[in-house]
Amino acid sequence: MINNLLNRDWINQILNPSVSDSHLHEKLEQARQNMPIPVFWLLGKTQSGKSSIIQALTGSSRAEIGQGFRSCTRQSTVFDFPDEDAAFVRFLDTKGLGEADYDPSEDMAWCQSQAHLLMVVIKAMDHELDGVLSATQAVRAAHPEWPLLVIQTCLHEGYPTKATSHRQPYPFSGEHFDSHCPPDLVRSMSVQRQHFKALNAKFVAVDLTQEEDDYDPVHYGLEALWSAIESALPMGLQQMLLQNQLHSDRLNDVYAQHAYPHVMGYAISAGFLAMTPVPAAGMPLVIAAQGKMFHSIASIYGVSLTKRSIYEVISAVGIGGLSVGFGARELAKLIPGWGSLISGLSTAAITYALGMTLCYYYAQTQQGHAFSAKMLKVVYEEQLKRGRQLLKARFTEKSAS
Ligand SMILES: Nc1nc2c(ncn2[C@@H]2O[C@H](COP(=O)(O)OP(=O)(O)OP(=O)(O)O)[C@@H](O)[C@H]2O)c(=O)[nH]1
Ligand SMILES: [Mg+2]
The missing domain is CATH 3.40.50.300 (P-loop containing nucleotide triphosphate hydrolases)
Incomplete structure (x- = not known):
């Protein structure tokens, strides 16, 4: 029940973010002052x-x-x-x-x-x-x-x-x-x-x-x-920058390569935003950044972002998938007003994995290939591991300074 509610709320916010673009931009610039861009x-x-x-x-x-x-x-x-x-x-x-x-x-x-x-x-x-x-x-x-x-x-x-x-x-x-x-x-x-x-x-x-x-x-x-x-x-920048290092046969089309640095950028932004001292304010910002990422991936694939595509991805990944890296109690903190600080690295890695899974979804649907929820989940989990690995240096480095 709570999973469905969370899913629905999240999907709605991805399509219609509760924060404006300019507010997101402003908050992102603030977050970047603490965690500067190289x-x-x-x-x-x-x-x-x-x-x-x-x-x-x-x-x-x-x-x-x-x-x-x-x-x-x-x-x-x-x-x-x-x-x-x-x-x-x-x-x-x-x-x-x-x-x-x-x-x-x-x-x-x-x-x-x-x-x-x-x-x-x-x-x-x-x-x-x-x-x-x-x-x-x-x-x-x-x-x-x-x-x-x-x-x-x-x-x-x-x-x-x-x-x-x-x-x-x-x-x-x-x-x-x-x-x-x-x-x-x-x-x-x-x-x-x-x-x-x-x-x-x-x-x-x-x-x-x-x-x-x-x-x-x-x-x-x-x-x-x-x-x-x-x-x-x-800072592990080489791997973050090289699109041809996608490390997955499933994701090596030219669109995914183009989308990759955008996914990386929004993942890092989402991670920064998750670390705002007031998580109740941070969470809608995180979701707004994820929403921008979804829109930007859709435009790279030349399609418009629909509720259905988000729903198919998120329900395949499921709240079970989202909870990899969070744990059930942290998950409850996703609900605005409930929680305390959620790890920047986890948020970044989850955002990265969601983005790459959406790329996979679009690649499959565009090429008319069959795919199943199970395959989406495999891609998500693979990319979650990869995301953690890629982003670790960025977040450890930053939290240490
Ligand atoms: N062969 C070769 N050509 C290069 C190399 N670096 C730049 N070029 C060429 O030199 C010209 C100028 O290179 P740019 O990279 O545009 O130089 P820039 O410093 O950005 O120039 P401005 O933007 O005008 O200040 C281009 O025609 C490049 O293709 C290099 O390492 N080897
Ligand atoms: Mg130049």
Whole structure:
């Protein structure tokens, strides 16, 4: 009985949230102040390869990146991934760097309250680095503790001929490059590294080309870039960002891959909102975030969200499914007014699993495949485990700080 009531109430709130969009947005921004979104600060000259880095790290298209930037400080723009509502990682692009008198203090202040990584982006064969170097020095002087990664891009510009291919295995991981690397490139990169050495920087070399450039691999050095990021900012971001790591044959269609970062973003938001000190106020917000997630998944699959689809998913998963991770008594706390704090990680993992189960449901119904409640439940439980695993670092990290 109570299960039916809870189900019905939840479904109604998913379709018609009891909180307005603007209220949700405001609360989410508040929650994010306590649990900031990690920021990659891309400091580099124009055309140095900043957008290409975002593209390679997030799997977004150039068009999505181009349209996604919004102004945040006088000289910089920010790209929220996957979008402003579901953002769980941000990229700050410093536009003003080309100007002689770029003063990084405003951008620094913007980054200050967030977990972040300063990424200085330079083309491997570029030696007019005064502007970048002095901006980096200024940031360093104010924040000797911030992790700093110097990313050397466009390696093939230092190859002897257009036909030269990338060296394998990737030779740029250590301090010393192997003797078969193109000598001009090695010389240039070494000089650049000398300039930044005193600033306690780590270095990565990449060639992040486009498909049509015909280099193999298209994203050379991306693994090295990820491992540098993970060691500077250990938040498990690589797995959260890579759509092709869905780890389920059942969920590997192109729509699910597109939906994945949105599901991830809303799951994290729901987790944050569940941790508001007053759960009676938190719960409708959690459900509103889940509702936005459901709508956004439906729009990715090109269908409109109906009561029936939500009902089929939720009744297959059932309150029994929702209670995995909650336990019966915590479940009662879902009813507004009853409860105390519900774990952020559980809420996030449940939201993630619900989202991925909805993706599976749409994939099956769209392709006209048969599916059963039992199959939905299997997917849900599999994704719940996966969600916990993916989100653990984010929530442990945050609650510790
Ligand atoms: N081959 C290769 N081309 C790159 C690399 N990084 C960027 N490019 C190319 O260089 C050009 C500029 O790259 P973007 O990533 O747009 O550079 P940006 O720093 O975002 O430039 P702005 O937005 O104009 O400041 C594009 O045509 C990219 O395809 C790289 O590592 N290798
Ligand atoms: Mg750009």
